[in-house]
Amino acid sequence: MATTSNFTSALARVSSFAKAAPFFKNRASKAAELAVDETLERLLGESYAARVARMPLHLGDAGVDPFGFDPQFAKYALLWVAWMHRKYFRSEVFGIENVPKGAMLLISNHSGQVPIDGMMIGASMFMDAEPPRIVRAMVEKWASTLPFISLFFSRVGQVTGVPENARRLLEQGEALLVFPEGSRGISKPFDQRYQLTEFGLGFMRLAMETNTPIVPVAIVGAEEQFISIANVERLAKLLRMPAFPIIPQWFIPGGQFPLPTRYRIYFGKPLTFTGDADEEDGAIEERVQSVKQTIQSMLNRGTKERKHIFW
Amino acid sequence: MKPSVRPPRSTQPSDGRQTVLVTGVCGRLGKRLVRALHRNVNVVGVDRRPFADKPKDVVHEQLDMRRKKLKDVFRNFKIDAVVHLGIMHDPRASAAEHHSWNVAGFSKLLDYVSQFSVPKLVVLSSANAYGPQPGNAQFLTEDSPLLGGQNFSDIRDLIEVDMLAQSFFWKVPSTETVVLRPVHIVGTVRNAASNFLRLSTIPTVMGFDPMVQIIHEDDVVQSIVHALAPNKRGVFNLAGTEPLPLSRLVALTGKPTVSIPYAIAAPVLRQMWNFRLTTFPAPELDHIRFVCMVDDRRSRDELDFHPKHEAKDCVASLSSGKW
Numbered sequence: 001m002a003t004t005s006n007f008t009s010a011l012a013r014v015s016s017f018a019k020a021a022p023f024f025k026n027r028a029s030k031a032a033e034l035a036v037d038e039t040l041e042r043l044l045g046e047s048y049a050a051r052v053a054r055m056p057l058h059l060g061d062a063g064v065d066p067f068g069f070d071p072q073f074a075k076y077a078l079l080w081v082a083w084m085h086r087k088y089f090r091s092e093v094f095g096i097e098n099v100p101k102g103a104m105l106l107i108s109n110h111s112g113q114v115p116i117d118g119m120m121i122g123a124s125m126f127m128d129a130e131p132p133r134i135v136r137a138m139v140e141k142w143a144s145t146l147p148f149i150s151l152f153f154s155r156v157g158q159v160t161g162v163p164e165n166a167r168r169l170l171e172q173g174e175a176l177l178v179f180p181e182g183s184r185g186i187s188k189p190f191d192q193r194y195q196l197t198e199f200g201l202g203f204m205r206l207a208m209e210t211n212t213p214i215v216p217v218a219i220v221g222a223e224e225q226f227i228s229i230a231n232v233e234r235l236a237k238l239l240r241m242p243a244f245p246i247i248p249q250w251f252i253p254g255g256q257f258p259l260p261t262r263y264r265i266y267f268g269k270p271l272t273f274t275g276d277a278d279e280e281d282g283a284i285e286e287r288v289q290s291v292k293q294t295i296q297s298m299l300n301r302g303t304k305e306r307k308h309i310f311w
Numbered sequence: 312m313k314p315s316v317r318p319p320r321s322t323q324p325s326d327g328r329q330t331v332l333v334t335g336v337c338g339r340l341g342k343r344l345v346r347a348l349h350r351n352v353n354v355v356g357v358d359r360r361p362f363a364d365k366p367k368d369v370v371h372e373q374l375d376m377r378r379k380k381l382k383d384v385f386r387n388f389k390i391d392a393v394v395h396l397g398i399m400h401d402p403r404a405s406a407a408e409h410h411s412w413n414v415a416g417f418s419k420l421l422d423y424v425s426q427f428s429v430p431k432l433v434v435l436s437s438a439n440a441y442g443p444q445p446g447n448a449q450f451l452t453e454d455s456p457l458l459g460g461q462n463f464s465d466i467r468d469l470i471e472v473d474m475l476a477q478s479f480f481w482k483v484p485s486t487e488t489v490v491l492r493p494v495h496i497v498g499t500v501r502n503a504a505s506n507f508l509r510l511s512t513i514p515t516v517m518g519f520d521p522m523v524q525i526i527h528e529d530d531v532v533q534s535i536v537h538a539l540a541p542n543k544r545g546v547f548n549l550a551g552t553e554p555l556p557l558s559r560l561v562a563l564t565g566k567p568t569v570s571i572p573y574a575i576a577a578p579v580l581r582q583m584w585n586f587r588l589t590t591f592p593a594p595e596l597d598h599i600r601f602v603c604m605v606d607d608r609r610s611r612d613e614l615d616f617h618p619k620h621e622a623k624d625c626v627a628s629l630s631s632g633k634w
Contacts, residue, residue, distance in 0.1 A: 009512045009567075061621070062555040067449050068522050070556075144445035144601065147518025147573065154522070160602075164448035168606075 036079055043082040044127060048075055054131045058172060067169070068154035069134065077156050078126065084116070085123035089221065090311075091263035096128045098215065098267045102173040105207050105214045106135065109196055109295055110185035112222035113245050116258060121177055121217060124265050136169050137177040138162075163206070170210045178203045180288070187231050187243030193223035194299050199292050201284045208287075209277035213270035216291055218298035220266070224309050225258035226250075261309050266298045328353050331539065332390045332429075334376060334420065335397030337362050339500045340435075340528055344394065345369055347532050355388055357381065358397065376416040385427045392431035392539055393424055398472060400502070402465055402592045413468040417475055425483045432486050433538045435531070436473040438494045438524075438548060439466070443601035449522070450606035453492070453546040463594035477546065489538040491531075493549035494605060495598075497625040498528030503595055508629055513561050517570040519600045520558045526551025527620030527628065537616040547614055550607035552622045557599055563626045573600065 040048045052071045064070045085091050106125075111117060122135040138161035144150045159165045169176055179185060180199040188197065207214050228245035236244035249255030271294070273287050329352045335341050336356030345366065348354050354369045356362055362371040370388075374380045376397055384390075399412045424432050441451045442459030457474070460467035473490060480488040495504035504525065507513070526549055534549050561568055571579075577596060583589040610616045 060553040060555060062559045064522070064554075064556055064559070066522070066554050068556065141446035147516070149518075150445075151518055151520050154520075159449060160446065162446060162448045164450070164452070168448075168450060 036076060040075065040079055040082065043079075043086050048078070051126070051132050055126075055134060056131065056173065057134070064155075065157075067136075067157065067159050067165075069157035070155045073155040074134075074157065077152070078123070081119050081123045082127060085120055085127060085263075088260055089120065089263040091120055091124065091221075091265055093124050093128045093265045093267070095267040095269075096124065098269050099125070099129050099133070099175075100213055100215070100270050101131075103170045103210070103212050104175050104270065105170075105203055105212050106175060106177045106217050107203060107214055107291055107295065108177065108179055108217035109194075109219060109299060110179035110181045111188065111193070111219065112258070113186060113226040113228055113247060114258065115186060116225065117219045117222045118177060118179070120219070120222075120263055120265060125175060133175045135175050135177045138166060163202075166206055167210060170206070170212050176212075180292075183242035187228070187245050188223075189228045189230050189245070190223070194220070194303055196292055196296050196299070199288050201281060201288055204273065204284050204288050204291070205277045208273050208275055211272075211274075213272050214291060215270050216268035216294045216298060218266040218268070218295050218302055219263065220299060220302035220306060221261040221263040221309070224261045227259075259310075262306070262311055264302050264306060266302055268294055268298055326353075329391040330355060330388050331392045331394060332357060332384065332388070333394045333396060334358070335395070336371065338396060339498075340496070340531065341396050343528060344396070344532050344535055347536055352391075353388075355384060355390070357384060377411065377419060381419060382423055385423045385429075390427065390429050392433065393420065393429055394433045394435075394535055394539070395420060395476075396435050398435065398469065400466070400469060402590075406465070406468075409465075410468050414471050414475070417472050421475065421479050424479075424486055429486060431489075431539060431541075432476070432479070433489045433491065433535055434472070434476040435535070436476065436490050436492045437469065438492045438603060438605045439598075440470050440473050440492060441603055441605070443521070443597040443603035445601050447602050447604075449602060450604055451548070452606045453548055453609060462597060463592070465592060465594075480544070480546075487542070487544040489544055490546040491534055491538060491549055491610075492546065492605065493526045493531050493534070494524040494551050494603075495526065496528055496531055497525045498628045500528050503591060503598075505629060506590060507599075508561070508564055508626065511566065513564065513566050513568045514576070515557065515561065515568055515570045516576055516596060516600050517572045519573070520556050521600060521602045522554040522604060523557050523560060523602075524550050524552060524554050524604050525560065525622060525625050526618060527625045530618040530620050533619075534610065534614065534616045537614045543614055545609070545613065547610040547616075548605035548607045549610055549616070549618070550605050551618045552620070552625065554604055555622055560622055560626070563623055564629070 044051055058065045063072060106121060108121060118137055125133045125135045134157045137158050139153050139158045140161055143153060144160055166176060180203050181197045182200060184197040226247050227249060228247050230246045232244045232246065331348060331352050332355045333341055333344060334357045336345060337358040337360040345354050349366050349369050356369055356371040357374060359373060359375045361373055365371050372384050399409060440457040440459045441455055442461060444458060457470045460470050476488060476490045496502055497505050530551055577593050580589060580591060580596060581593040584592055
């Protein structure tokens with residue numbers, strides 16, 4: 001044991017070099033925090049703390065909720081997301097007043113190669129909804145094995161994608177975001193834009209089982225952020241990736257950023273479905289189709305209404 | 312398997328008090344349990360270690376659970392309840408010794424419990440039987456599969472103990488069997504979680520900070536007292552404190568920390584283990600990488616057990632003097 005502690009304390013000494021000169025570090029971090037607070041206040045129109053105070057949260061003594069969401073950590077992530085929402089994509093939000101108070105399932109189309117659409121729904125629910133809400137999305141299990149990434153997801157309120165977690169969150173009255181198209185939707189090539197692909201059935205069973213209203217969401221503008229000319233499925237399979245899109249702009253300097261399209265986010269009226277959650281697929285499929293049609297018609301209206309992709 | 316003639320039960324004075332047999336009584340948890348019990352019930356302790364500072368009214372039988380002598384304890388006393396704490400988890404002990412102690416010894420005990428129609432059996436298992444996994448639900452219920460041995464084969468016999476107790480629950484319905492699965496027990500006890508928090512510099516895995524639950528040893532003792540009440544049976548998770556990030560727990564100890572990338576930590580720890588420089592086997596790193604938290608609604612509702620201690624109490628009692 002003695003050797004162990006010698007070894008670890010030696011390591012601690014090494015890592016404490018990073019903590020050297022605490023005076024400058026404290027100064028710098030305080031200044032940075034102040035800058036973050038000010039920028040957020042400008043983007044939100046009120047202080048971050050005031051907005052968080054109105055959120056329905058279940059924080060413990062440590063200031064973290066049971067799923068690991070930490071508002072103090074999320075502040076830094078929100079800074080970027082809020083800036084993208086307000087300044088970069090200049091999102092227009094419609095029907096946010098349709099969002100109910102308690103538990104809900106946000107069902108949305110998924111597009112744009114990189115899941116920025118999820119972030120923007122989250123930003124909108126936090127910045128535009130009243131009271132502000134935190135959106136929970138289910139993250140692929142594999143992500144929890146990744147250092148830093150798993151930590152980041154957990155602290156900004158995302159949870160591991162298992163049905164038990166979904167059920168528990170809905171019981172707790174949270175807003176759960178589901179993309180029933182999954183990776184089929186996000187990696188669609190450009191010629192199939194705004195055409196919904198096949199929907200999974202899981203969300204409908206979950207909604208029926210827990211008696212949760214479904215809020216249909218349509219996002220217009222994400223399809224044009226990265227233009228994919230094809231999805232090479234063979235290569236994707238070979239590399240064990242969910243998709244392998246060919247995105248020419250990624251080869252141009254600066255093209256790694258999404259194009260500054262204008263996002264339009266439509267929140268529909270909540271739909272409720274009743275019945276036995278264990279019914280056969282056919283019966284569930286019918287209900288899923290009605291949700292899908294609602295989202296498709298919202299998408300059609302949105303693409304028709306907009307005057308230009310970029311403004 | 313029932314004995315043809317019921318053996319005489321005479322040694323114990325018939326004062327109307329219940330008699331509770333506690334195995335592994337000389338462990339730190341066992342001693343605390345005895346202190347909580349002995350004023351209200353007669354306690355018979357069984358352990359192969361001597362019980363130095365035992366309370367006067369406690370009977371201690373120093374014997375190996377695998378020996379026939381254990382049966383004499385059942386013959387001589389009218390046992391009303393058995394609390395099984397005598398589980399060996401010493402990663403340095405051989406696998407054969409582990410297996411014969413934990414599985415063979417426990418099977419013997421179960422035989423006697425059914426032979427002598429003991430009405431109550433309480434087994435202390437652990438939430439670690441579920442195992443820390445990247446795909447774990449945030450809160451595991453009692454129905455979740457016990458996958459702890461998947462990446463850490465040394466604890467398979469501990470899972471077997473849990474399974475044996477569960478099958479006993481169904482096989483012998485006349486005995487009320489209670490299986491308790493507490494999360495990491497923290498306090499004066501010498502287990503991996505408490506030893507980890509006692510390190511002078513606490514290592515963490517870089518980029519991981521799972522939510523954890525810990526439970527104070529006295530809360531575990533109280534849960535056993537609750538489980539001994541009549542008409543309580545089944546498997547119960549014990550969650551202890553409200554969940555908090557591992558980093559906050561470590562910060563409560565006020566000790567320096569060092570974060571090491573997993574790719575370095577795992578092989579280094581494996582080598583240190585081989586050279587006997589550490590008490591932590593490398594697979595235990597998963598406990599500071601992934602969540603393994605439990606849903607304790609069942610124990611709150613059915614057992615009426617509500618843990619009292621907070622995380623800071625647990626940390627404070629890590630180094631508090633005598634057991």
